[in-house]
Amino acid sequence: MTTSVPETPFAGAASGQRLERTAAALAARGFTVEILDDAAAARTRVRELIPDGASVLTGASETLRRSGIDEDINASGRYKAVRPLTLAMDRTTQTDEIRRLRAGPDVVVGSVHAVTETGSLVIASGSGSQLPSYSGGAARAIWIVGAQKVVLDISTALRRVEEHCLPLETARTQEAYGWPSAVNRVLILNAEYQPGRGTVLLLREAIGF
16 A cells, blocks of 8 residues: 655756756856756766766665666666675675675766755665765766755755655655665765766756655
8 A cells, every 4th residue: 555645845846047056056066967858868868977887886766766777777787787786695694795885886876865056965865875885985976866856955955855755755665665764864965076076967857756
């Protein structure tokens, strides 16, 4: 049974003006930013950005799943896909190897839970498994961000995580696994100090949580 999730003020797509303002703020903080029309354009762009044979970790993300990017990376055979590799490994005897593979891939691809108009990315996690690669472990990071995730500032971003994203993710995990989600860790990226490392593909459409 699917759990009903109430509507929140965080679901509507940001205007073009807000997207441009957010993109400029991100660029000023060292992120590479592209504004794309939709998830299909992002799917094409991700293929262009990642070289064949690279080791690639995908974060657990409705944006990646719904866009087809998750399948492109983890099932195409073009890359050394980290997620299916680690899921097949023994959690008792290979814990350290799993941790190392997830922490330092060539490329990590995922999304965020909010992006502020002042140029910060906010990511919440239950396990934290994707956060080391997001924060600096991966040589390159690519985030695909739906237009509904644009918020004014950090405090509003944290409200979005708790009031909008968590209920949606809990509904998903309850249906899939029988237990609720949780916000156990929050990563805030205020800048990217290494030029070219962090790319944000900011979409004009709403997608994901």
